Amino acid sequence: MHPMLNTAVKAARRAASVIQRASNNLDLIRVERKQHNDFVSEVDRAAEAAIIETILEAYPKHAILAEEGGARGNSEFTWIIDPLDGTTNFLHGFPQYCISIALEHRGQVTQAVVYDPNRNDLFTATRGVGAFLNDRRIRVSKTRDLSEALICTGFPYREFGKLDAYLQMFKDVLQKSAGVRRPGAAALDLAYIACGRFDGFWELGLQPWDIAAGSLLVLEAGGLITDLEGEANYLESGNLVAGTPKVFYQLLQTVQAHREG
Ligand code: IPD
Numbered sequence: 387m388h389p390m391l392n393t394a395v396k397a398a399r400r401a402a403s404v405i406q407r408a409s410n411n412l413d414l415i416r417v418e419r420k421q422h423n424d425f426v427s428e429v430d431r432a433a434e435a436a437i438i439e440t441i442l443e444a445y446p447k448h449a450i451l452a453e454e455g456g457a458r459g460n461s462e463f464t465w466i467i468d469p470l471d472g473t474t475n476f477l478h479g480f481p482q483y484c485i486s487i488a489l490e491h492r493g494q495v496t497q498a499v500v501y502d503p504n505r506n507d508l509f510t511a512t513r514g515v516g517a518f519l520n521d522r523r524i525r526v527s528k529t530r531d532l533s534e535a536l537i538c539t540g541f542p543y544r545e546f547g548k549l550d551a552y553l554q555m556f557k558d559v560l561q562k563s564a565g566v567r568r569p570g571a572a573a574l575d576l577a578y579i580a581c582g583r584f585d586g587f588w589e590l591g592l593q594p595w596d597i598a599a600g601s602l603l604v605l606e607a608g609g610l611i612t613d614l615e616g617e618a619n620y621l622e623s624g625n626l627v628a629g630t631p632k633v634f635y636q637l638l639q640t641v642q643a644h645r646e647g
Contacts, residue, residue, distance in 0.1 A: 388512050390445070390489055394465075394499040395510065397440035398485040401433035401469050402503035405476070405485070408432075412479055424544055425473050430454055433469035437487060441465050453595045464490045468595035472571030486573035488598035498599035498606075500577040509577040509603055517580045517606035526609040526629075527582035532559075532636040535585035535629070538567045538575045545591050552590060554644035559588075562640060576600025579628050580607035586629030586637040590614075594621045601628070610634040614645050 387395070408415055408429040417427045434454050441448065449459035452467040465487065470476055472483030481504040489497040498517075500509040509524075511517040517524050529535050537559055542548045560566050567584070569575060572592055578584040580603035597620060604611045611628040613620040616638060620626040627638045 387510075388497060388515075391497045391499065391510055391512055393441060393444045394487045394489065394497055395501075395508065397437040398487055398499045398501040398508075400436040400440055401485045402501055404433045404436050405429055405470060405483075406503050409476065409479070412477065415477070417477060422544060425477060426454055427470075427473065427477060429476070430470045430473055433485065434467060437467050437469055437485070438465075451594065453593065462492050466490055466495075466595050466598040468573060468593075471573040471596060472569075475570045480570070482569045482574065483571050484574045484577070486595060486599045488602065490598065495598050495602045498602040500573045500599050500603060502574060502577075507577070509580065509599075511580075511599075511602045511606040513602060513606065515606070517603045519577075519581050524581040524607050526579060526604070526607045526631075527585050529585040529630050530632040532562050532586070532633055532640070533564065535563050535633045535637075536565050536567065536583075537563045537586045537588075537629075537633075537637065538569060538578065538584045539587065540570070540572055540575070540589035540592070541568060542589075542591050548590050548646075551644050551646045555588070555641045558640050558644065559637065562636075572596040573600045576611075576628060577603050579604050579609055579630075586627075586633045588627045588637060588641050590625045592624040592626065594624075597621055597624070597626060601626075604628050612638065614638075614642060616642075 468486040
């Protein structure tokens with residue numbers, strides 16, 4: 387395993403033990419509302435501190451972009467961290483959340499870890515080497531047609547300005563696919579595309595820490611991922627479509643038909 391990926395795995399496991407210890411006493415967790423429907427708990431912060439400490443111990447000069455603490459440092463290497471993707475699920479005791487850590491080198495994501503501590507699913511990827519689940523090579527599913535595809539998505543629950551366009555997309559995809567799911571942790575949604583549990587995914591208004599690691603997993607597993615224009619700008623725009631090579635194009639076309647502007 388690449389030494390930088392190894393550090394990311396170590397950091398994710400440390401964060402997982404912080405999170406899982408806290409999950410036994412959900413009632414005692416202090417929670418703040420960042421904005422409508424957007425929460426941060428002391429657990430997100432403690433998990434993020436554990437990750438950053440582990441990374442900076444190994445690579446003190448690297449830069450950090452983290453969900454709770456924002457950007458710090460200046461380097462050609464930036465670690466993009468979501469210490470607890472699926473905070474709302476976690477706070478409700480719904481066991482669908484994960485830790486997401488990516489390393490970006492000169493603008494390209496090169497290492498990725500998405501770790502689900504409830505299932506002990508450790509997803510990893512290194513650019514040019516492949517994607518893995520618990521050290522076994524993974525690939526996207528062989529599903530070729532949207533009508534046979536299980537699609538997942540995330541609802542725009544904070545920025546309601548996008549809701550009407552989104553609901554049109556949702557209605558259309560629901561009618562054309564084999565089913566739509568909304569599990570609630572975007573990084574895991576992308577990891578599930580990489581290992582073939584889902585065949586396609588789309589969401590609007592995500593943040594780089596929700597997407598960075600999962601996008602490399604999808605690409606290294608043989609999937610496709612773009613923004614809504616079909617371009618590579620998804621980390622910046624936060625809007626994305628992903629899927630198996632065949633399903634991806636059908637899903638992109640379907641959601642593009644309803645996008646604004
Ligand atoms: C959220 C999850 C969710 C997605 C939201 C994200 P967080 O991340 O990934 O699935 O729909 O847009 O913000 O806030 O729980 O880390």
